Amino acid sequence: MRASQLTDPTAGLERVDLGVSVSTFTPHRSPLGLVFTAKGFGANAKKGALHAVMLSWGASIGDLPDQGQHLQALAFFKQGKSYRVTTQRLAKGFKNPIGEVVIGRHVYVLEYGKGGAIWELTFS
Numbered sequence: 456m457r458a459s460q461l462t463d464p465t466a467g468l469e470r471v472d473l474g475v476s477v478s479t480f481t482p483h484r485s486p487l488g489l490v491f492t493a494k495g496f497g498a499n500a501k502k503g504a505l506h507a508v509m510l511s512w513g514a515s516i517g518d519l520p521d522q523g524q525h526l527q528a529l530a531f532f533k534q535g536k537s538y539r540v541t542t543q544r545l546a547k548g549f550k551n552p553i554g555e556v557v558i559g560r561h562v563y564v565l566e567y568g569k570g571g572a573i574w575e576l577t578f579s
Contacts, residue, residue, distance in 0.1 A: 458461040458515075459468075462519055462521065462576065464482055467482060469527075473576060476570050479523075479540060479542065484511050484512070484523050485511060485512050485523075486509050486511050487509075487510045487512055487552060487553060487554060487555070488508075488509065488510055488555055489507050489508075489509050489517065489529075489542075490507060490508050490509075490555060490556065490557050490558050491505065491507045492507060492508060494506060495528060495545075496508060496562075497528045497543045497545055497578070498530040498543050499529065499530035499541055499543045500528075500529075501530055503533075504531060504532050505530070505532075505538075506528070506529070506530055506531075507528075507529045507531070508526060508528055508529070508545070508555060509526070509527050509529055509554075510525075510526050510527075510552050510554065511523045511524070511527065512516065512524055512526065512552060513528075513555075513570055515539055524548070524549045524550070524551070525544055525545075525546060525547035525548070525549060525552075526544070526545045526546045526547075526549070526552075526562065526564060527543065527544050527545060527553065528542065528545050528578070529541070529542050529545045531540040545562070545576070546574075546576055549564060549566055549574070550566050551566055551568045551571075552564055552565065552566055552567075553565055553566070553567045553568045559579075560577060560578050560579070561575055561576065561577050562575075562576045562578070563575055563576075563578065
């Protein structure tokens, strides 16, 4: 996700071009869901964070270094009036993922298409 025009709450302007960009993920990535969790997963299981998992589907064309179609753990940390996010890839290699759900320490991922599947990932 990339933004070069941001909201400035102080000035009350909806679009402010600061001449810099803010980015987290590779271009052409489509987040397919953001599921907030009670506890984190992987290296992002840190205290004091707001935790989530996100399934994404990236572009299947070109030579992007990261084509997406994987599950990521996110941890949001309060930093002043905004948040900082750290991410970690939990699983990759899905074929046309379309949704995820978290139940306890399990994440279920649904794949679409011929021979679709439901994957169960368990984290200790």
